[in-house]
Amino acid sequence: MIHEDIQLYLDQAEEDMGKAIHHLTVEMAKIRAGKANTAVLDGIKVDYYGNSTPLNQVAGLSTSDARTMVIQPWEKSMLQPIEKAIIIANLGLTPSNDGSVIRIHVPPLTEERRRELVKRTRNEGETAKVAVRNIRRDANEAIKKLQKDGVPEDMVKEGETRVQQLTDKQIARIDELLVVKEKEIMTV
Numbered sequence: 001m002i003h004e005d006i007q008l009y010l011d012q013a014e015e016d017m018g019k020a021i022h023h024l025t026v027e028m029a030k031i032r033a034g035k036a037n038t039a040v041l042d043g044i045k046v047d048y049y050g051n052s053t054p055l056n057q058v059a060g061l062s063t064s065d066a067r068t069m070v071i072q073p074w075e076k077s078m079l080q081p082i083e084k085a086i087i088i089a090n091l092g093l094t095p096s097n098d099g100s101v102i103r104i105h106v107p108p109l110t111e112e113r114r115r116e117l118v119k120r121t122r123n124e125g126e127t128a129k130v131a132v133r134n135i136r137r138d139a140n141e142a143i144k145k146l147q148k149d150g151v152p153e154d155m156v157k158e159g160e161t162r163v164q165q166l167t168d169k170q171i172a173r174i175d176e177l178l179v180v181k182e183k184e185i186m187t188v
Helices: 004-029 076-088 111-148 153-186
Strands: 045-048 051-054 059-065 068-073 095-097 102-105
Touching: 004 111, 004 153, 045 076, 068 076, 076 095, 076 102, 111 153
Parallel strands: none
Antiparallel strands: 045 051, 059 068, 068 102, 095 102
16 A cells, blocks of 8 residues: 555656657657658748748648658648748758649658667657656655655655656656667668
8 A cells, every 4th residue: 555645746757757758759750760751840830921830730731652741731822931931940851832732752861861860869768768767856855755744664665666667667668669760760
């Protein structure tokens, strides 16, 4: 039986670690792996009548094949601003406008570029691991404070053990995600 306050901290730590992993998956989706993936366009903002608006709110995004993304603006007048926003985003992608849609042909990655992307992926993974470890530290500090409030030492030790188990599980999950993404990037 674990103390209810300790359980609250464990639940909070698990939720926060889940958010860190979710953030990692979002960031890794933005890393181009040689295949057309509209997630690489997620951070792009377009000037829409004076407002900075996310690209997916002014156009439909899709992939027509493994190497081509198609952007279908909801208004023809948005073709130029969308094209300009993609170029400014400096993603290494060149949009081509045919008067009704914008096509982006995703070039095959060079070996050097693949290595850069693997390095970037590993940096994202390390950032996620640091976030998980910080959450572990905060949870352990909160649990240790409970001992001063009269929670028995053995319950505090059990809480710390569970926080470490949770941390180990999440770090392993991050490592799994990295292996999958690196394999995806390095597959020609």
